[in-house]
Amino acid sequence: xxxxxxxxxxxxxxxxxxxxxxxxxxxxxxxxxxxxxxxxxxxxxxxxxxxxxxxxxxxxxxxxxxxxxxxxxxxxxxxxxxxxxxxxxxxxxxxxxxxxxxxxxxxxxxxxxxxxxxxxxxxxxxxxxxxxxxxxxxxxxxxxxxxxxxxxxxxxxxxxxxxxxxxxxxxxxxxxxxxxxxxxxxxxxxxxxxxxxxxxxxxxxxxxxxxxx
Numbered sequence: 001x002x003x004x005x006x007x008x009x010x011x012x013x014x015x016x017x018x019x020x021x022x023x024x025x026x027x028x029x030x031x032x033x034x035x036x037x038x039x040x041x042x043x044x045x046x047x048x049x050x051x052x053x054x055x056x057x058x059x060x061x062x063x064x065x066x067x068x069x070x071x072x073x074x075x076x077x078x079x080x081x082x083x084x085x086x087x088x089x090x091x092x093x094x095x096x097x098x099x100x101x102x103x104x105x106x107x108x109x110x111x112x113x114x115x116x117x118x119x120x121x122x123x124x125x126x127x128x129x130x131x132x133x134x135x136x137x138x139x140x141x142x143x144x145x146x147x148x149x150x151x152x153x154x155x156x157x158x159x160x161x162x163x164x165x166x167x168x169x170x171x172x173x174x175x176x177x178x179x180x181x182x183x184x185x186x187x188x189x190x191x192x193x194x195x196x197x198x199x200x201x202x203x204x205x206x207x208x209x210x211x212x213x
Contacts, residue, residue, distance in 0.1 A: 096120030
């Protein structure tokens with residue numbers, strides 16, 4: 001999708017911009033300029049100008065924690081300007097088997113998977129999401145799917161079944177809808193739990209007049 005009209009992507013390596021650990025607020029001048037001499041100022045400028053910020057890794061999220069923290073520290077110089085952005089952190093898997101292993105160790109808001117993949121297909125990945133206590137929304141993409149595949153996917157809990165090729169604006173709209181539906185479901189579940197607790201709570205009698213508890 002990097003060649004789509006109007007889409008500009010800046011690829012960067014975390015190691016290349018956070019080579020020195022330990023610089024937080026104390027490592028920045030009052031004028032919003034980081035004291036370290038590297039390309040972080042350029043990257044910060046592009047993050048501020050961007051509408052969408054995507055951070056991706058081919059490895060488990062917990063292995064990135066230290067580097068992610070340092071990257072956040074390096075953004076302190078102009079952090080108040082990094083606002084009103086759509087922000088995504090993406091973990092990638094090379095095949096269905098790797099995706100299933102990733103789901104065993106990490107929690108995600110959304111899973112975007114192809115239908116036909118080595119080791120395990122998209123349906124197997126979809127089934128793996130069902131084992132999560134906080135199940136992520138799941139979207140399946142394929143160029144070979146049938147109506148039967150789409151119906152089966154939805155019955156197993158997929159939010160949508162998207163045919164390829166798919167336009168980026170359509171994919172973004174589907175992702176936004178899936179995340180919104182997941183948030184709404186979580187809010188409804190929490191409200192139901194609160195109502196259940198309130199309904200089962202023991203009644204407390206009011207104290208007799210003149211007695212202060």
